[in-house]
Amino acid sequence: MLILFVLIHLIKCQTDNIIYVHLIPHSHDDYGWLYTIDEYYSNRIIQFGQEYGNVRDILNSVYSEIQKNNERKYIQVEIGFLNMWWKNQNEEVRNKYKEMVQSGKIEIINGGWTMHDEATTYFEDIIDQMTVGHQWVKENLGVVPEIGWQIDPFGHQQTNAALFSQMGFNAQWFARVDYQDFDYRKQNKRLEMVWHPKEYEEDAYIFSAINYQHYSPPRNFFFERDQQVTQSNVHQKAIEFVNYFQQMRQSFQTNHLIHTMGEDFTFSHSEVWFDSIDLLIEYINKRSDEFGMVIQYSTPSQYLKEINKQQKKWPVNNHDFYPYADTQSAYWTGYFTSRPSLKGLTKESGRYLQAIRNIFSFEHISRRTQHFESYSDKIQQSLQYFEEQMAALMHHDAVSGTEKQHVVNDYIYRICDGYSKIRDYLNPLLREYTLQDISESDVNYQQCNWNVTASQCNITFSQINAKKPVLVNIYNPSVTRVINIRIKVPDANITVINQKNEFLQADLICSHPKNQKNCDLYFKDKFEGYSFQYYKIIFQDSKYQQKIQPMDIKSSQEQVVIELSKLSTLKVDLKKPSFLYQVWEAEEQSGLEAQKLKEYSFSLQYNFYYSSQNSGQSSGAYIFRPDNDQTHTYSEIKNITIYRGQLVTIVVLQGEHTTTQLRFYFNNFDKIVEVETFIDPINISDGKGKEIVMIVNTNLKNKKTFYTDSNGLSLQKRILNFRPTWDLKVHEQVSGNYYPIGSMIQIQDEDKKEQISVVNDRSQGGTSLKEGQLELMIHRRILRDDNRGVGESLNETDNETTFTSEFTQKYTKTTILQGFITLMITKRLTLKYLQISKLWKNLLLLLTKVSKIGIKNK
Numbered sequence: 039m040l041i042l043f044v045l046i047h048l049i050k051c052q053t054d055n056i057i058y059v060h061l062i063p064h065s066h067d068d069y070g071w072l073y074t075i076d077e078y079y080s081n082r083i084i085q086f087g088q089e090y091g092n093v094r095d096i097l098n099s100v101y102s103e104i105q106k107n108n109e110r111k112y113i114q115v116e117i118g119f120l121n122m123w124w125k126n127q128n129e130e131v132r133n134k135y136k137e138m139v140q141s142g143k144i145e146i147i148n149g150g151w152t153m154h155d156e157a158t159t160y161f162e163d164i165i166d167q168m169t170v171g172h173q174w175v176k177e178n179l180g181v182v183p184e185i186g187w188q189i190d191p192f193g194h195q196q197t198n199a200a201l202f203s204q205m206g207f208n209a210q211w212f213a214r215v216d217y218q219d220f221d222y223r224k225q226n227k228r229l230e231m232v233w234h235p236k237e238y239e240e241d242a243y244i245f246s247a248i249n250y251q252h253y254s255p256p257r258n259f260f261f262e263r264d265q266q267v268t269q270s271n272v273h274q275k276a277i278e279f280v281n282y283f284q285q286m287r288q289s290f291q292t293n294h295l296i297h298t299m300g301e302d303f304t305f306s307h308s309e310v311w312f313d314s315i316d317l318l319i320e321y322i323n324k325r326s327d328e329f330g331m332v333i334q335y336s337t338p339s340q341y342l343k344e345i346n347k348q349q350k351k352w353p354v355n356n357h358d359f360y361p362y363a364d365t366q367s368a369y370w371t372g373y374f375t376s377r378p379s380l381k382g383l384t385k386e387s388g389r390y391l392q393a394i395r396n397i398f399s400f401e402h403i404s405r406r407t408q409h410f411e412s413y414s415d416k417i418q419q420s421l422q423y424f425e426e427q428m429a430a431l432m433h434h435d436a437v438s439g440t441e442k443q444h445v446v447n448d449y450i451y452r453i454c455d456g457y458s459k460i461r462d463y464l465n466p467l468l469r470e471y472t473l474q475d476i477s478e479s480d481v482n483y484q485q486c487n488w489n490v491t492a493s494q495c496n497i498t499f500s501q502i503n504a505k506k507p508v509l510v511n512i513y514n515p516s517v518t519r520v521i522n523i524r525i526k527v528p529d530a531n532i533t534v535i536n537q538k539n540e541f542l543q544a545d546l547i548c549s550h551p552k553n554q555k556n557c558d559l560y561f562k563d564k565f566e567g568y569s570f571q572y573y574k575i576i577f578q579d580s581k582y583q584q585k586i587q588p589m590d591i592k593s594s595q596e597q598v599v600i601e602l603s604k605l606s607t608l609k610v611d612l613k614k615p616s617f618l619y620q621v622w623e624a625e626e627q628s629g630l631e632a633q634k635l636k637e638y639s640f641s642l643q644y645n646f647y648y649s650s651q652n653s654g655q656s657s658g659a660y661i662f663r664p665d666n667d668q669t670h671t672y673s674e675i676k677n678i679t680i681y682r683g684q685l686v687t688i689v690v691l692q693g694e695h696t697t698t699q700l701r702f703y704f705n706n707f708d709k710i711v712e713v714e715t716f717i718d719p720i721n722i723s724d725g726k727g728k729e730i731v732m733i734v735n736t737n738l739k740n741k742k743t744f745y746t747d748s749n750g751l752s753l754q755k756r757i758l759n760f761r762p763t764w765d766l767k768v769h770e771q772v773s774g775n776y777y778p779i780g781s782m783i784q785i786q787d788e789d790k791k792e793q794i795s796v797v798n799d800r801s802q803g804g805t806s807l808k809e810g811q812l813e814l815m816i817h818r819r820i821l822r823d824d825n826r827g828v829g830e831s832l833n834e835t836d837n838e839t840t841f842t843s844e845f846t847q848k849y850t851k852t853t854i855l856q857g858f859i860t861l862m863i864t865k866r867l868t869l870k871y872l873q874i875s876k877l878w879k880n881l882l883l884l885l886t887k888v889s890k891i892g893i894k895n896k
């Protein structure tokens with residue numbers, strides 16, 4: 039008995055020493071980057087002087103080669119591409135493919151429509167893009183993906199980890215983490231961990247693994263380029279292969295190792311991969327005792343099962359992976375801002391999608407319209423189409439702004455095409471609602487959601503100029519709330535009535551410095567949740583709203599004082615310029631409630647960094663690297679104009695290259711300011727790239743600490759020149775402290791118990807480098823490439839808005855150089871889940887021509 043026991047023990051020890059290598063054949067197929075989606079699918083692809091396979095060839099090749107040997111496996115990641123291929127296959131091929139997926143020979147990994155970016159996306163849009171992909175997989179292949187595979191995105195968010203966990207993923211893999219972090223983890227066997235973002239539910243954790251060698255094969259085993267394995271060299275190659283994995287074993291906790299076999303757009307000649315790997319497997323496994331190794335085709339799920347059996351206690355991680363640097367002067371923090379108009383368009387489109395999906399869902403239940411009865415299939419299809427285009431924009435070289443210009447144009451075309459198709463089904467449905475709700479006969483809606491000037495929205499412009507009323511139908515796709523509405527109108531004697539035919543208080547303000555005919559009509563109302571409310575803008579000579587004239591400011595005058603409510607005043611210091619709120623606030627003092635005058639001040643500055651473009655690392659689409667750490671004044675304020683309305687006070691700062699509107703609403707949530715900035719095209723005639731930042735100065739003492747959101751959700755604590763998980767050596771004082779700001783950046787003063795938050799309308803890069811300062815990068819124009827593959831300088835020139843739905847031609851203009859932020863100064867409160875941008879801007883504003891003045895309800 040004793041002898042037998044020892045023998046068993048010996049055998050067990052020996053098998054434990056054997057290294058099991060899981061090889062993962064894969065191809066990383068970008069859903070647009072240097073080529074458009076369609077080009078990548080079927081064109082001849084030349085990248086970096088090399089010929090690459092197109093996706094059609096890849097999928098065809100894998101499909102036929104994988105069947106030649108029972109052991110062969112493959113993972114498919116991008117569902118958008120799989121869908122394109124699927125459409126061209128017959129039943130037989132589809133069934134065979136499905137069978138291979140169900141038997142685990144092909145594993146669907148990630149399963150999103152594309153592999154989304156994590157830094158510049160909003161959580162709702164991430165959920166949507168994963169849903170679109172997973173639904174496709176479930177419907178067509180009958181499986182549900184279980185593994186996250188974010189091997190190329192340039193940094194990783196807490197929110198994404200939590201979402202992946204909540205989507206039911208068992209694990210996720212990625213590759214790009216800071217080079218210092220990577221070295222530390224590699225030395226300490228911490229490349230595999232349990233990631234538990236603490237702000238989320240207790241069970242929102244996920245096993246997360248960082249690839250050992252990017253997402254490449256071991257060096258010299260890139261079979262489409264390197265030497266293939268043949269009978270004559272197999273001995274040599276086997277030794278090299280085994281040595282590589284013995285080395286790798288040093289950095290991992292268990293004797294199971296996982297490794298990608300493949301790269302960008304590989305496997306179009308999949309036979310060279312499979313044949314070589316077949317030979318290696320056969321050769322090594324026959325001599326597994328001698329080599330101490332067993333190698334096999336595998337998938338991430340299979341690997342996970344094996345390491346799970348070992349019941350290890352994994353290191354726990356509670357932090358995100360930002361910012362990402364691949365070398366000491368290369369922080370990938372430029373793409374947080376690159377192509378600000380595309381980022382704005384993406385954010386807006388996502389909110390629009392939520393709103394219309396909302397309307398269609400309610401219609402599905404209530405079935406109020408003939409239009410829906412007749413077209414529900416078509417509506418479903420066009421909604422699906424819009425969702426797919428939106429999903430495409432989530433790609434990590436789409437919304438990130440790191441693709442070539444012609445590819446951006448294609449993305450914009452796609453989203454606008456999707457928008458116009460769904461809009462064409464929405465408008466008639468709303469028309470029927472209107473006919474049912476109010477007594478109006480000639481209703482024909484237009485949506486001017488993205489127009490920048492009044493004249494662009496033809497319906498209000500032509501109708502009001504012809505002294506005719508406009509019916510405004512506003513949909514609130516969220517909970518009941520009071521909202522300030524702003525509508526672009528021409529200069530006219532107009533006012534607003536509500537559904538009870540009551541006049542509403544409204545301000546007509548024509549503050550455009552160059553175009554006095556471009557005006558905004560402001561009114562405020564309470565909006566019921568998830569419903570429509572009707573208003574009319576009417577032309578009236580007697581009871582019109584007086585146009586607000588600019589305040590008379592003398593050139594010697596130093597400040598303007600404006601009463602915002604009974605308890606609050608705004609002081610505008612005209613010289614700096616800066617802003618001071620004085621507010622009487624209730625405060626508890628020794629058990630008694632007392633009113634105390636509190637002061638909050640801030641100022642705005644537009645500065646810029648010169649982009650590094652001389653030696654070493656240049657700034658570019660991905661990387662932000664300033665020439666030095668200093669900012670220079672970009673746009674000195676030349677002129678201040680103030681409009682004091684009854685609902686809103688507007689301060690217009692006219693700078694050299696910027697126009698800024700600050701909007702202070704009365705009796706609202708007092709200390710909120712909306713800031714809207716227009717920037718002229720960045721002048722590059724001096725041959726230098728420039729990166730423009732907006733700086734908010736406050737008197738808070740934040741002690742090198744600030745907070746940034748994660749995909750619109752939980753706030754992350756950031757400390758200057760510090761990373762929570764390793765001992766950081768900073769080589770870039772500015773860009774090494776930049777973080778993605780999807781919705782909010784905030785600083786707090788622990789002693790004063792105050793905080794200031796900046797809520798932005800699109801993803802940007804941001805930081806807080808000096809005491810009391812918040813910095814957001816709002817635009818960049820760069821004349822060099824940063825050498826990370828895109829091969830084109832980020833040289834955006836246009837300042838025109840492009841989001842238009844009428845596509846007779848492809849639009850090439852891509853910059854809406856308009857940024858909208860909201861500054862909130864509040865007493866300290868911790869916002870766990872933000873979703874703040876939802877609060878501000880996702881109304882659906884519908885306009886129609888009508889002839890009658892009043893609204894007759896039915």
Ligand SMILES: *[C@@H]1O[C@H](CO)[C@@H](O)[C@H](O)[C@H]1NC(C)=O
Binds near residue numbers: 839
């Ligand atoms: C204004 O918006 C409407 C509706 O989105 C669109 O049809 C129109 O083309 C836009 N005008 C401009 C100049 O962008």
Ligand SMILES: *[C@@H]1O[C@H](CO)[C@@H](O)[C@H](O)[C@H]1NC(C)=O
Binds near residue numbers: 496497500
């Ligand atoms: C604007 O509306 C007017 C009046 O309805 C119409 O005559 C004109 O063609 C429209 N212009 C554009 C650019 O749609």
Ligand SMILES: *[C@@H]1O[C@H](CO)[C@@H](O)[C@H](O)[C@H]1NC(C)=O
Binds near residue numbers: 530
């Ligand atoms: C508005 O009405 C006033 C007089 O009631 C008139 O002087 C003014 O010209 C009108 N404005 C416009 C833009 O029609």
Ligand SMILES: *[C@@H]1O[C@H](CO)[C@@H](O)[C@H](O)[C@H]1NC(C)=O
Binds near residue numbers: 676677
């Ligand atoms: C400032 O702007 C206002 C409105 O655009 C204009 O009337 C005024 O002349 C400007 N003042 C200066 C000093 O440029």
Ligand SMILES: *[C@@H]1O[C@H](CO)[C@@H](O)[C@H](O)[C@H]1NC(C)=O
Binds near residue numbers: 716717837838
């Ligand atoms: C856009 O650029 C044009 C010239 O390129 C200029 O005339 C116009 O004022 C600019 N618009 C804005 C909003 O800056």
Ligand SMILES: *[C@@H]1O[C@H](CO)[C@@H](O)[C@H](O)[C@H]1NC(C)=O
Binds near residue numbers: 721722724
């Ligand atoms: C750009 O700057 C140069 C040099 O300062 C100046 O001469 C030129 O007029 C500027 N161009 C524009 C479009 O503002």
Ligand SMILES: *[C@@H]1O[C@H](CO)[C@@H](O)[C@H](O)[C@H]1NC(C)=O
Binds near residue numbers: 821831833
């Ligand atoms: C940037 O764009 C401008 C205007 O389109 C062009 O004249 C210039 O050559 C471009 N520069 C670079 C480096 O791409």
